[in-house]
Amino acid sequence: MDLLSILPIINKYLDQFFGTQVPEEYVSYLKEGEEFIPYFLGGAALMILIMIFLIIRVSRKRSVHKGAKKTPLSEKAAEKQLAQLEKAHLKRQKEEDQQRKKAEAKKNEARLAKLEEEEKRLQEELAKKEEERRKSQILQKELPSQEDAPAEPVNFIDRLKKGMEKTRNNLVGGISNLVLGKKEIDEELLDDLEELLITADIGPETTERILSAITEKFKREDLKDPGILHEMVQTEIVRIMGKNYPAPTTEEKHPLVYLFVGVNGVGKTTTIGKIAAQFKAEGKKVLIGAGDTFRAAAIEQLAEWSQRAECDIFAKDAGSDPSSVMYETVQKAINENYDVVICDTAGRLQTKKNLMEELKKMIRVMGKLIPDAPHETYLVLDATTGQNAIFQVRDFREIAELTGLIITKLDGTAKGGVVIGIVNEFDIPVRYIGVGETVGDLRPFNAQEFTQSLFA
Amino acid sequence: MFENLSQKLTDSFKKLQGRGRLNEENITTALNEVKMALLEADVNFRVVKAFLKSVKARAIGEELQGSLSPGQQFIKIVNDELAQMMGESNVSLVSAEKPPTIIMLVGLQGSGKTSSIGKLAKFCQSSGDRPYLIPADIYRPAAIDQLIVLANTLGLPFYPSSTQQDPVDIVKAGLAEAAIQGSNYVLIDTAGRLHIDDVLMEELERIKTAVNPHEIFFVADAMTGQDAVNMAKSFNDRLDVSGIILTKMDGDARGGAALSIRAITQKPIKFITVGEKLENLEPFYPDRVASRILGMGDLVGLIEKAQSNISEKKARELEDKIRKNEFTLEDFQAQLRSMRQMGSLKDLMGMLPGMDASMMKNTDVDEKQLVRTDAIISSMTAQERQNHHLINGSRRARIAKGSGSHVRDVNRLLKQFAQMRKMMNKLSKTSNPRKAMQMMQNLMPH
Numbered sequence: 001m002d003l004l005s006i007l008p009i010i011n012k013y014l015d016q017f018f019g020t021q022v023p024e025e026y027v028s029y030l031k032e033g034e035e036f037i038p039y040f041l042g043g044a045a046l047m048i049l050i051m052i053f054l055i056i057r058v059s060r061k062r063s064v065h066k067g068a069k070k071t072p073l074s075e076k077a078a079e080k081q082l083a084q085l086e087k088a089h090l091k092r093q094k095e096e097d098q099q100r101k102k103a104e105a106k107k108n109e110a111r112l113a114k115l116e117e118e119e120k121r122l123q124e125e126l127a128k129k130e131e132e133r134r135k136s137q138i139l140q141k142e143l144p145s146q147e148d149a150p151a152e153p154v155n156f157i158d159r160l161k162k163g164m165e166k167t168r169n170n171l172v173g174g175i176s177n178l179v180l181g182k183k184e185i186d187e188e189l190l191d192d193l194e195e196l197l198i199t200a201d202i203g204p205e206t207t208e209r210i211l212s213a214i215t216e217k218f219k220r221e222d223l224k225d226p227g228i229l230h231e232m233v234q235t236e237i238v239r240i241m242g243k244n245y246p247a248p249t250t251e252e253k254h255p256l257v258y259l260f261v262g263v264n265g266v267g268k269t270t271t272i273g274k275i276a277a278q279f280k281a282e283g284k285k286v287l288i289g290a291g292d293t294f295r296a297a298a299i300e301q302l303a304e305w306s307q308r309a310e311c312d313i314f315a316k317d318a319g320s321d322p323s324s325v326m327y328e329t330v331q332k333a334i335n336e337n338y339d340v341v342i343c344d345t346a347g348r349l350q351t352k353k354n355l356m357e358e359l360k361k362m363i364r365v366m367g368k369l370i371p372d373a374p375h376e377t378y379l380v381l382d383a384t385t386g387q388n389a390i391f392q393v394r395d396f397r398e399i400a401e402l403t404g405l406i407i408t409k410l411d412g413t414a415k416g417g418v419v420i421g422i423v424n425e426f427d428i429p430v431r432y433i434g435v436g437e438t439v440g441d442l443r444p445f446n447a448q449e450f451t452q453s454l455f456a
Numbered sequence: 457m458f459e460n461l462s463q464k465l466t467d468s469f470k471k472l473q474g475r476g477r478l479n480e481e482n483i484t485t486a487l488n489e490v491k492m493a494l495l496e497a498d499v500n501f502r503v504v505k506a507f508l509k510s511v512k513a514r515a516i517g518e519e520l521q522g523s524l525s526p527g528q529q530f531i532k533i534v535n536d537e538l539a540q541m542m543g544e545s546n547v548s549l550v551s552a553e554k555p556p557t558i559i560m561l562v563g564l565q566g567s568g569k570t571s572s573i574g575k576l577a578k579f580c581q582s583s584g585d586r587p588y589l590i591p592a593d594i595y596r597p598a599a600i601d602q603l604i605v606l607a608n609t610l611g612l613p614f615y616p617s618s619t620q621q622d623p624v625d626i627v628k629a630g631l632a633e634a635a636i637q638g639s640n641y642v643l644i645d646t647a648g649r650l651h652i653d654d655v656l657m658e659e660l661e662r663i664k665t666a667v668n669p670h671e672i673f674f675v676a677d678a679m680t681g682q683d684a685v686n687m688a689k690s691f692n693d694r695l696d697v698s699g700i701i702l703t704k705m706d707g708d709a710r711g712g713a714a715l716s717i718r719a720i721t722q723k724p725i726k727f728i729t730v731g732e733k734l735e736n737l738e739p740f741y742p743d744r745v746a747s748r749i750l751g752m753g754d755l756v757g758l759i760e761k762a763q764s765n766i767s768e769k770k771a772r773e774l775e776d777k778i779r780k781n782e783f784t785l786e787d788f789q790a791q792l793r794s795m796r797q798m799g800s801l802k803d804l805m806g807m808l809p810g811m812d813a814s815m816m817k818n819t820d821v822d823e824k825q826l827v828r829t830d831a832i833i834s835s836m837t838a839q840e841r842q843n844h845h846l847i848n849g850s851r852r853a854r855i856a857k858g859s860g861s862h863v864r865d866v867n868r869l870l871k872q873f874a875q876m877r878k879m880m881n882k883l884s885k886t887s888n889p890r891k892a893m894q895m896m897q898n899l900m901p902h
Contacts, residue, residue, distance in 0.1 A: 195501050195502075198495060198501045198682065199500070199501050199682045200682070201498075201681040201682045201683070203495070203496070204491075204492050204495040204496055205496075263679070263704070263707065264566070264568065264571075264704060264732075265565070265566025265567060265568055265677065265704075266566055267565065267566055270596075273597075294732070295602070296570075296574075296601070296602045296603075296605035296606055296609075297598040297599075297601035297602035297604075297605050298598075298602075300597070300598035300601045300602075301596070301597045301598035301599075301601075301602075303598075304597030304598055305597060318605075349704065349706060349707040349708075350707070350708070351706070351707050351708050352706075353797075382566060382677070382679075384564065384677065384680050384681060384683050384684075384687070385677070385679045385680065385681055386498030386679060386680060386681025386682060386684075386709070386712070386713070387496055387497070387498050387681065387710075388498070388679040388707065388708065388709035388710075389679075391708055391709075409564070409565065409566075409650075411650060412564070412650045412651070412652060412683065412687075413651070413652060413683055413686045413687075414681065414682075414683035414686075415682075415683070418681065437595075
């Protein structure tokens with residue numbers, strides 16, 4: 001724990017808002033590495049307070065707006081109210097009410113006027129800015145830069161669309177087209193390579209790493225031939241992705257317990273259906289645990305899959321505690337001598353603390369029956385997901401010991417390149433890929449194939 | 457991994473002191489930082505390039521204003537340009553001249569179409585409309601059931617589709633049924649499909665021709681990466697969608713796909729979904745997503761988080777208490793608890809604008825401290841919590857025993873609490889939330 005590094009931040013806020021800083025004595029506690037440093041909490045709590053003030057301010061502002069908007073309506077309501085009051089002969093109350101309303105209206109009017117004034121001022125400013133902008137645009141048009149050849153569409157969107165076509169051509173042609181006809185490795189070629197890697201969702205950081213490794217090598221070995229580039233990039237990626245980790249077998253673990261986790265909509269249930277069918281085809285006795293008790297009809301969906309795969313399912317009612325489903329599934333598997341147990345879980349965003357805790361509990365209760373269960377925990381990733389996949393792995397890894405990744409939806413145009421950075425950083429192997437709707441479309445991962453498809 | 461963009465930009469302008477103009481040379485590094493930030497946020501590569509070009513065009517020649525640092529000024533340009541590209545805010549649902557208004561949702565598998573239908577239905581329902589739901593996903597197991605469960609939860613009529621029917625027939629029959637029911641909105645759920653699946657894309661075209669929907673929403677996952685442009689383009693080319701719903705915005709994806717999709721389709725993003733509950737559908741605000749994509753703190757998000765955990769009434773009570781210097785240990789405990797509900801301290805602090813994320817990077821805050829503090833306060837009697845002056849030596853020993861801590865921990869907590877009260881008193885003397893608000897705004901990137 002390193003609270004010292006966060007100290008400047010707290011100080012900055014304390015200073016901004018209260019003109020004070022964390023007292024020296026507490027700083028020295030921190031420096032001595034004391035474990036319990038409550039002052040830090042004070043700083044955090046103060047920030048919360050600041051937010052509360054903001055909320056009050058914001059909601060007050062909102063109510064002013066509401067008041068302004070609903071004037072005709074509230075007048076109507078007031079009339080109605082007044083009539084009622086007359087009926088009840090509560091004249092005094094009525095007078096008071098009117099007075100209060102008048103004062104309020106006056107106040108609102110004043111506020112409104114102020115707001116209007118402000119708006120007017122802002123509009124004027126905006127008009128001024130707009131004019132300036134137009135002027136600068138005219139200037140730009142008059143002085144076309146070398147980059148902006150007159151033939152190129154000026155419109156941003158046209159430019160983009162034109163670019164998109166180029167991207168697609170690039171991707172279709174792949175990396176070999178990239179180097180075709182090139183005599184040497186130049187800026188442009190590297191630019192195109194960067195685009196190729198980025199559009200495969202490899203991410204700017206990993207892309208930069210790959211590119212700089214390559215340029216380094218080229219410089220050092222004084223290579224000139226762009227043809228080698230192709231090979232080098234692929235070799236590098238295969239090297240990262242090709243790590244091999246043995247998976248436990250039913251001979252070693254019996255029953256072998258699988259747990260599937262992931263965010264919403266990545267295809268956990270579908271993948272489970274396919275994997276169950278594959279195990280079944282291998283002659284294994286398979287039990288599926290319907291751990292998604294939250295999403296509407298998730299249990300029905302899994303039941304349908306279990307029917308197709310001709311294997312058993314353990315399910316409870318929708319809304320029941322998923323941990324109890326897990327426990328009873330594993331219990332049943334032990335009692336009835338199943339070979340493989342596959343547990344489904346509800347999709348959860350990695351930022352939902354409660355749901356992540358729920359997952360933790362599910363794993364804990366399984367461990368009560370079989371100490372090292374779940375033996376395999378797979379995080380299912382959607383190939384269309386971008387850089388957020390890194391966060392998903394990072395956060396799920398904190399809750400569950402991930403033993404493998406499954407990439408689904410690779411049959412589209414998305415490449416799932418983000419896993420390269422993930423495998424590199426977290427050292428978790430990709431176990432399967434999903435490339436279609438049928439059972440056979442869930443395939444064991446092959447680094448060579450995957451790499452080729454990145455550039456296909 | 458993501459460092460704070462504002463800090464990086466400020467750094468890249470360090471050399472640029474005082475007055476002058478932004479020029480090609482002095483914005484190169486800054487442009488590169490923006491490029492990295494956008495790519496990290498999953499904005500499509502081509503879109504980023506085109507965007508940088510327009511930022512560059514606008515920034516060059518811009519005179520530096522004394523009131524803003526060059527970095528701030530540059531951020532403002534980037535932010536404005538981004539918000540402008542994101543388009544108009546909060547374009548509401550169309551309503552047909554002759555009801556019912558027909559709305560169809562399309563998208564890839566798992567993007568959240570069925571859940572979004574439920575949320576849209578709730579949205580219509582709460583503004584007094586009468587929606588009718590048609591499940592037309594005959595492929596995914598139990599997809600029809602899923603929509604029916606949602607319809608039943610909302611108490612809404614639906615068409616009892618069967619997987620044996622053709623989706624076009626389902627939709628036609630459903631529409632007729634909706635007319636009988638007198639519904640003024642019809643929401644059609646379609647099966648998820650890949651944009652390159654010709655057969656299924658054609659099916660959508662057939663549905664479109666058959667019922668002529670007033671709105672076709674392309675439902676996209678906020679976590680989508682570079683491929684967002686290809687999907688959006690295909691769906692838009694074939695169906696001419698009328699708007700976009702961005703789902704799963706409650707995660708920590710920066711949502712660069714929003715920019716890509718918007719740029720390629722030029723269609724408005726109408727709604728975002730921010731949770732698993734049926735009421736978690738919100739109108740889209742471009743400026744908020746703009747600063748989220750740039751990764752520059754999300755003050756609005758922070759306020760919303762606070763709002764969902766602390767009621768306004770409670771906040772006001774607290775404000776009063778602080779003003780009167782009546783803030784008790786009990787209040788302190790309540791606050792620590794709501795803070796814990798809002799997420800980890802690190803995440804919360806990361807949302808504050810002006811934070812230097814590089815400082816946060818290596819900070820591993822031990823959340824257990826919050827639990828321990830909570831335990832200590834819980835071991836006090838109600839009286840003690842109301843008045844901490846009561847707590848003498850023997851009480852301290854008892855509290856320490858009760859909470860499994862040491863007397864020195866209790867001492868430190870009490871000491872710190874006294875300090876905090878002092879500070880809060882200071883705050884109440886400033887007693888001007890407007891000033892705090894002003895300061896907060898100054899910390900914002902523009």
